[in-house]
Amino acid sequence: MGGALDRVADALDVETFLVGDSEEECLRLARRLMEELGLPDHDVISLQFRGLGARVRVRAYLYRPGGEYGWLKEGNASGG
Amino acid sequence: MNPAVLGCVGTAKNTGKTTALTAILGEARRHGYRPALTSIGYDGEELDNLTGLPKPRVDVEPGDLVASALPCLERAPAGWDVVADCGVATALGPLVLARVTSPGRVILAGPAHRRGLATLCRLLAARREADLVLVDGSFGRLSPLARAHGMVLSTGAARSRDLDALGREARAIAGLLSLPRERLRGLPGRRPRLFRHLGAEEGEEAARLLATGRDVLVAGMVTPAGLARVAHALRPPPGVPETRTSGGVAGGPGAPEAQGWGRLVFTDPVQLLLAGKPEQVSDVVCRIISRGVRLAVGSGPAILAVTANPYYPVPLGGGRFRAGAVDAGALRTSLEEHLGAGVPVVDVLRDGPDRLWRVVEERLLARGPRARGPAEPLPGTVRAGFPAQMRGTDPGGPGTG
Amino acid sequence: MAASPATAPRTRRVLLAPLDPVHDVGLKLIKKQLEARGHQVTLLPPDLTPEEVTRAALAGRYDCLLVSRTVGYESAEILARLADLLDGAGLRPRMRVAVGGMAVRPELAAEMGFDAGFGPGTPPEAAVAFVEEAPPRHDEEALSLQKPDLCALYSYHWKDTVIGDAARELARGIVAWAEGARTPGSERAAVAQAMLVADEGERLRLEEEYLHLCGDEVVAMRRGQPPPHGRLIGEEEKRRALGLFARGRGWQPLTVTGYQRLPVVFVQYGTGCPVMDALHAVVAARWGAQGTVHFDPAWSARQEGLPRGLVAWSADGTFYTPENLQFFREATGNDLLWQVRAHRGLNTPETVVWAAAAGADLTKINPVYGSLGGGTDPERLLVDAVAAMRLAARYGLPFDVVTNEELGGVPAHKAIAGMLAVVATALELGARPILQPLFCYSPEAMLEGYMEQDYVDWNAAKVIALRRIIDAPIWPGAPIGFLTHTEERVQSAVTTSLHAGLAASLGVDAITIASTDEAYSRGPITAAARVDSLRAVGEVFRFLGEARVSPTTRAEKLAEQLLEGVAGTLRDALRQPSFCQALYAGVFGTREEGGNPGRAGRGTVTRSAPQ
The missing domain is CATH 3.40.50 (Rossmann fold)
Structure with missing residues (x-):
C-alpha cells in the first residue's frame, strides 16, 4: 500500500492567511511556503491582500488528468 | 482445548x-x-x-x-x-x-x-x-x-x-x-443474595446481610457510593483494630476474618475497575476487607x-x-x-x-x-x-x- | 417516511439518553418517529452521568438505547465508560446501543463499544431502522435514482403566436434547405450506425470507409497513434478503475427537504482523462449532482472524424470515442442523467450515434451557436445539425439548445431567437428540445448595465420571456453564474449556489453548475472543487425551501424588451433567402457583436438533389 499522498485524487490545496506587508511579499511567501512543504510544482490560485496580509490558496497538482494515479495503483484501488 | x-x-x-x-x-x-x-x-x-x-x-x-x-x-x-x-x-x-x-x-x-x-x-x-x-x-x-x-x-x-x-x-x-477467586456456592437454605447494582442503598443492605452471615454476590454495576456504604456500615469486629489503607498502605499480616460474616463476591475484578479511579476503589476494597469480610471475585x-x-x-x-x-x-x-x-x-x-x-x-x-x-x-x-x-x-x- | 403502525414490526422498548447538557433535537425527532411506529420510548433528561444512564437502563427491560453526544475528547471517554458500564452490568448484548452526534463515525462507535454510530446528517429513519433491526439498506438500493425526464411535463405549445409562427416558418425552411445535403459528418454518422450492427468482417470494411471520411490526424489516431500529450489506457488500468468506481456509485440527494421541485443539477466533466472524469462524476453524484455533461476537446470539434480507443490526454476536454463513452457509462453506472454534447463541431451527427449507443440520456445541438461561437462553418453545421436532430429524434434523446454565443457578446434576444428557430426545427423533426438560456454576466449585460443592480433581474427576465413564448423545459446554463466566478473558492461556490437558488425560485427544470475551479484556468478542475460547489448549492436549496428569490419589477420590463427583440430578429431572419444566409449575414449576431461565422468544414456540403 502506498502513502496517503497516493490517495490524493488530483491536487493538494494549501489555504491560509499569510501576514505580510504587500501583495508581492505575500505572493513570495506563498511560494516559499510550498517550497518548504516540499511542493515545488505549484500555482497560486487566489491571493487577496488587504493591508495586514493575504488570504491565499496555493495548489500543487500531484496527478494531472492522463497521468498514472496513485489511487489507481494495485493495492490502492482494490484495498480501498 | x-x-x-x-x-x-x-x-x-x-x-x-x-x-x-x-x-x-x-x-x-x-x-x-x-x-x-x-x-x-x-x-x-x-x-x-x-x-x-x-x-x-x-x-x-x-x-x-x-x-x-x-x-x-x-x-x-x-x-x-x-x-x-x-x-x-x-x-x-x-x-x-x-x-x-x-x-x-x-x-x-x-x-x-x-x-x-x-x-x-x-x-x-x-x-x-x-x-x-x-x-x-x-x-x-x-x-x-x-x-x-x-x-x-x-x-x-x-x-x-x-x-x-x-x-x-x-x-x-x-x-x-x-483479588482471590471464589465461586459462590450457597449452602442449602442459604443462597447468596444477588445484587444487579450496588448503589448506596444496595450497599447498606449488603452490609446488613453480610453482618448476619449472608453471602452477597454482585453481578452488575458497582458504584463508588455502594462500596463506600458497605465499608462504612460494617463495624470492625470486636478486638480487631481497623486497618488503615490510605495510599494503598499495608495492613501487615491482614485482618483476621470475622467468623460468621458473609462473603462478598463480585463476578469479576473488572466490575471493580469500572467502579471508579483504581486507587480510590482499591482503598475502599481494602477497608471492607479490613473489616473482616471475605471479599473475592468469581473469575476474570x-x-x-x-x-x-x-x-x-x-x-x-x-x-x-x-x-x-x-x-x-x-x-x-x-x-x-x-x-x-x-x-x-x-x-x-x-x-x-x-x-x-x-x-x-x-x-x-x-x-x-x-x-x-x-x-x-x-x-x-x-x-x-x-x-x-x-x-x-x-x-x-x-x-x- | 415512517410507515403506519399497522405495518410496523414488533414493538420495541427504547431508551433515549441525551448525554449533552441540553436536549438534543435529534433524539426528539427520533422519539416522534419511533412512537409513530408503535414503539415504547422513554426519553431521559439531559446531562445524566454514564452511571445514571446505566441505572435507568437496568430499571427497565429495554431493547435499545440511543445516546446522543457531541463528541470531543472528554465525550469519547464518557461514551466508552457508558459502554463499559452497560456491558459490566450485564445489559449487553441483549440491549443494543447506538450513539449519534456531530463527530460520530462508525469507526468511533466501534472503538467506544457501540453497535452503531450516526453522524451528522443522518436521517431519523436510520435510527428507526436500527431499533427495528431492519436490514441495512444497500447503498445502491437506498440511493437509486428515478432518473427524471426533463421534457415529460411539457406540451411544446407556442404561447406567443407571433414568435411561434416565425420560428416554425424558419424551421420548415431549414428542413427543406437541408434536404438531400450531405457532409463527411453526416456520412460518417451513417457508417457509425452501420458499425453498431455489423459483424467483425463488415466492421473492418466499414472502418476503411470511415477512415476515408476522416482528417489525417484522426486517421493516425484510429490506427493506434496516441493523441499529442496523450496515451491509451490499458486493460489492467481499466479493470482497476472500474473496480474502484463500483464501490463509490450511487446518488445522494442534495437536500432532504422535498419542499419544492428542485431543478436537476448537472455538473460538467471533461478533464481529458476518462478515468479522472469518472472519478469526478462519481464524487459529484455522491455530493448531490444528478446529471453530468461530457465536454469534448475543442481540438476534436475541428477534426473530421472521431478517434477510437480508451484514450486520455493532458489537455482540456475528453475525447469522444466509443470506448471512452462506454467506459464512463460502466464506471458511473446508470445513476446519473448523462449528456453527451454533439452541438458545435464537425462530428455532430455521429456523436449522437455513439452517445445513444453508449446509453446517454441527453445530447446538445445548436447550429446557431456552433457556427457563430463554436468555429464551424454555418452551412456545414446546419446540415449536420439537421441530421443530428433526426438521429436524436430516432434514438429518443432529448437535447438542449444552448445560447452560448451570448458569451462572445451576441445580444441575448438574438441568441434566444436563434435557439427558438432550432427548437422549432427540432419539433418539426419530431425531437424533444430543451431551452437553455444563459445565467451569466454577459458582455451585453455589462455594456447595457442590466446586472449593475443585481444578478437576479436579467437572468429572471430570460426565463419569464421564454415562459411566455413556449411551454417547454428550461435548463439554464452553462454553467449558471458564468463570468461571475472568481478564482477564490468561497466566492465561486457562493455565486454558483445563489444562481442555483434563483433557478430554483424560477422553477426551471435543470441547471448546470460550475466547480469552484471555474475561473481558474491554469490547471485542471479538481475533485474537491466539485464537492465545494455542490455543498453550497445544497445549502442554498435547503435555505430557500419553498421560499423564493423575488426579482424586481425591472425583470418584467427586461422580459418585454427581450420578447420584442426576439420577434424582431426572427422577422429579420425570415427576410433572408435562407436561415443559413441569415447566419452569415449576422442576423443572429454580427461580427461586431461577437457572432463570427466559423470556417471549419467550409465547402464540405454536397447535394445529391436540387435544393
Missing part, C-alpha cells in the same frame, strides 16, 4: 499497549504457538481516532488468525481468507474469523462486549486452531476483558509524568486484578506484567508531535517499588520482547488450559498493599469464566 485469552490494556493512549501486543504476537509465533488476534472495538489505524496521535501498526503474518469486522479486513493490505462467521455484529459489520495468507497490516474491529468476546473464544476453542488469543484493549474499554485469563497492563509517561502516581495507580489495578483476568513506556507525545501544533521522554530507569524503579516482585515490570523496547514473552509463557501458558491465572499468591508489595486474603488462591480460568 480452550485457548488462553490475553488482554493488552494501556492506562492511556500511547502507553505502549500495541507495542506490547506486537511483541507478544511475534514471540508467540517464534515459539510455535498459534495466535489469534482481535480487539475490543476498533484499532489498527495509523492515527488514533480520538486524539489524532500516531499509533503503532499491527502487522500479521501468514497463518495468524484474526477476528475483525469484515469491511475492515476488506480494507487491510494483508491477504486473508475467511474461516468462519463469528455470529457477532459490530458497528462496522459482521465479525469474521480469518486466516492471514500474506503479511501486512490489519485493522482490528472486534467484539464490543463481553458476550461477543466469549462467543469468539468459544468458536476458537471449538475449532482448535489457536492456543493464544491476543485482545487489543484499552483501559477506557475494559468490560469485555472480564472474559480474559490474563492481562498485560501498559503504563508510562503518556499517562502521567508523575512517576510515583503511575506506581500507585499500577499497584491499585494490579491489586484489584489479584490476572495481571501478568506491567510494561513501562518512558515516551510521551508532545504536540507541536498543526497535528504534529514529537516524542518526549521521562527517565526510563526512574520509571521502572518506581513501578517496581510499588508493584513488588510479584508483578514483573518490562520495558519492551529496552528489555526486548523475550522478557515479556517469558512472563506470559510462565504465568499464563505454562499453567495449562485449566488453571490459567496467577496460581501463586501475589508476593511483594502488592501482597503487602492488600490484606492477607487478597492473595489469590483460586485462580480464574477458562473453566470458570
Whole structure:
C-alpha cells in the first residue's frame, strides 16, 4: 500500500492567511511556503491582500488528468 | 482445548499497549504457538481516532488468525481468507474469523462486549486452531476483558509524568486484578443474595446481610457510593483494630476474618475497575476487607506484567508531535517499588520482547488450559498493599469464566 | 417516511439518553418517529452521568438505547465508560446501543463499544431502522435514482403566436434547405450506425470507409497513434478503475427537504482523462449532482472524424470515442442523467450515434451557436445539425439548445431567437428540445448595465420571456453564474449556489453548475472543487425551501424588451433567402457583436438533389 499522498485524487490545496506587508511579499511567501512543504510544482490560485496580509490558496497538482494515479495503483484501488 | 485469552490494556493512549501486543504476537509465533488476534472495538489505524496521535501498526503474518469486522479486513493490505462467521455484529459489520495468507497490516474491529468476546473464544476453542488469543484493549474499554485469563497492563509517561502516581495507580489495578477467586456456592437454605447494582442503598443492605452471615454476590454495576456504604456500615469486629489503607498502605499480616460474616463476591475484578479511579476503589476494597469480610471475585483476568513506556507525545501544533521522554530507569524503579516482585515490570523496547514473552509463557501458558491465572499468591508489595486474603488462591480460568 | 403502525414490526422498548447538557433535537425527532411506529420510548433528561444512564437502563427491560453526544475528547471517554458500564452490568448484548452526534463515525462507535454510530446528517429513519433491526439498506438500493425526464411535463405549445409562427416558418425552411445535403459528418454518422450492427468482417470494411471520411490526424489516431500529450489506457488500468468506481456509485440527494421541485443539477466533466472524469462524476453524484455533461476537446470539434480507443490526454476536454463513452457509462453506472454534447463541431451527427449507443440520456445541438461561437462553418453545421436532430429524434434523446454565443457578446434576444428557430426545427423533426438560456454576466449585460443592480433581474427576465413564448423545459446554463466566478473558492461556490437558488425560485427544470475551479484556468478542475460547489448549492436549496428569490419589477420590463427583440430578429431572419444566409449575414449576431461565422468544414456540403 502506498502513502496517503497516493490517495490524493488530483491536487493538494494549501489555504491560509499569510501576514505580510504587500501583495508581492505575500505572493513570495506563498511560494516559499510550498517550497518548504516540499511542493515545488505549484500555482497560486487566489491571493487577496488587504493591508495586514493575504488570504491565499496555493495548489500543487500531484496527478494531472492522463497521468498514472496513485489511487489507481494495485493495492490502492482494490484495498480501498 | 480452550485457548488462553490475553488482554493488552494501556492506562492511556500511547502507553505502549500495541507495542506490547506486537511483541507478544511475534514471540508467540517464534515459539510455535498459534495466535489469534482481535480487539475490543476498533484499532489498527495509523492515527488514533480520538486524539489524532500516531499509533503503532499491527502487522500479521501468514497463518495468524484474526477476528475483525469484515469491511475492515476488506480494507487491510494483508491477504486473508475467511474461516468462519463469528455470529457477532459490530458497528462496522459482521465479525469474521480469518486466516492471514500474506503479511501486512490489519485493522482490528472486534467484539464490543463481553458476550461477543466469549462467543469468539468459544468458536476458537471449538475449532482448535489457536492456543493464544491476543485482545487489543484499552483501559477506557475494559468490560469485555472480564472474559480474559490474563492481562498485560501498559503504563508510562503518556499517562502521567508523575512517576510515583503511575506506581500507585499500577499497584491499585494490579491489586484489584489479584483479588482471590471464589465461586459462590450457597449452602442449602442459604443462597447468596444477588445484587444487579450496588448503589448506596444496595450497599447498606449488603452490609446488613453480610453482618448476619449472608453471602452477597454482585453481578452488575458497582458504584463508588455502594462500596463506600458497605465499608462504612460494617463495624470492625470486636478486638480487631481497623486497618488503615490510605495510599494503598499495608495492613501487615491482614485482618483476621470475622467468623460468621458473609462473603462478598463480585463476578469479576473488572466490575471493580469500572467502579471508579483504581486507587480510590482499591482503598475502599481494602477497608471492607479490613473489616473482616471475605471479599473475592468469581473469575476474570490476572495481571501478568506491567510494561513501562518512558515516551510521551508532545504536540507541536498543526497535528504534529514529537516524542518526549521521562527517565526510563526512574520509571521502572518506581513501578517496581510499588508493584513488588510479584508483578514483573518490562520495558519492551529496552528489555526486548523475550522478557515479556517469558512472563506470559510462565504465568499464563505454562499453567495449562485449566488453571490459567496467577496460581501463586501475589508476593511483594502488592501482597503487602492488600490484606492477607487478597492473595489469590483460586485462580480464574477458562473453566470458570 | 415512517410507515403506519399497522405495518410496523414488533414493538420495541427504547431508551433515549441525551448525554449533552441540553436536549438534543435529534433524539426528539427520533422519539416522534419511533412512537409513530408503535414503539415504547422513554426519553431521559439531559446531562445524566454514564452511571445514571446505566441505572435507568437496568430499571427497565429495554431493547435499545440511543445516546446522543457531541463528541470531543472528554465525550469519547464518557461514551466508552457508558459502554463499559452497560456491558459490566450485564445489559449487553441483549440491549443494543447506538450513539449519534456531530463527530460520530462508525469507526468511533466501534472503538467506544457501540453497535452503531450516526453522524451528522443522518436521517431519523436510520435510527428507526436500527431499533427495528431492519436490514441495512444497500447503498445502491437506498440511493437509486428515478432518473427524471426533463421534457415529460411539457406540451411544446407556442404561447406567443407571433414568435411561434416565425420560428416554425424558419424551421420548415431549414428542413427543406437541408434536404438531400450531405457532409463527411453526416456520412460518417451513417457508417457509425452501420458499425453498431455489423459483424467483425463488415466492421473492418466499414472502418476503411470511415477512415476515408476522416482528417489525417484522426486517421493516425484510429490506427493506434496516441493523441499529442496523450496515451491509451490499458486493460489492467481499466479493470482497476472500474473496480474502484463500483464501490463509490450511487446518488445522494442534495437536500432532504422535498419542499419544492428542485431543478436537476448537472455538473460538467471533461478533464481529458476518462478515468479522472469518472472519478469526478462519481464524487459529484455522491455530493448531490444528478446529471453530468461530457465536454469534448475543442481540438476534436475541428477534426473530421472521431478517434477510437480508451484514450486520455493532458489537455482540456475528453475525447469522444466509443470506448471512452462506454467506459464512463460502466464506471458511473446508470445513476446519473448523462449528456453527451454533439452541438458545435464537425462530428455532430455521429456523436449522437455513439452517445445513444453508449446509453446517454441527453445530447446538445445548436447550429446557431456552433457556427457563430463554436468555429464551424454555418452551412456545414446546419446540415449536420439537421441530421443530428433526426438521429436524436430516432434514438429518443432529448437535447438542449444552448445560447452560448451570448458569451462572445451576441445580444441575448438574438441568441434566444436563434435557439427558438432550432427548437422549432427540432419539433418539426419530431425531437424533444430543451431551452437553455444563459445565467451569466454577459458582455451585453455589462455594456447595457442590466446586472449593475443585481444578478437576479436579467437572468429572471430570460426565463419569464421564454415562459411566455413556449411551454417547454428550461435548463439554464452553462454553467449558471458564468463570468461571475472568481478564482477564490468561497466566492465561486457562493455565486454558483445563489444562481442555483434563483433557478430554483424560477422553477426551471435543470441547471448546470460550475466547480469552484471555474475561473481558474491554469490547471485542471479538481475533485474537491466539485464537492465545494455542490455543498453550497445544497445549502442554498435547503435555505430557500419553498421560499423564493423575488426579482424586481425591472425583470418584467427586461422580459418585454427581450420578447420584442426576439420577434424582431426572427422577422429579420425570415427576410433572408435562407436561415443559413441569415447566419452569415449576422442576423443572429454580427461580427461586431461577437457572432463570427466559423470556417471549419467550409465547402464540405454536397447535394445529391436540387435544393
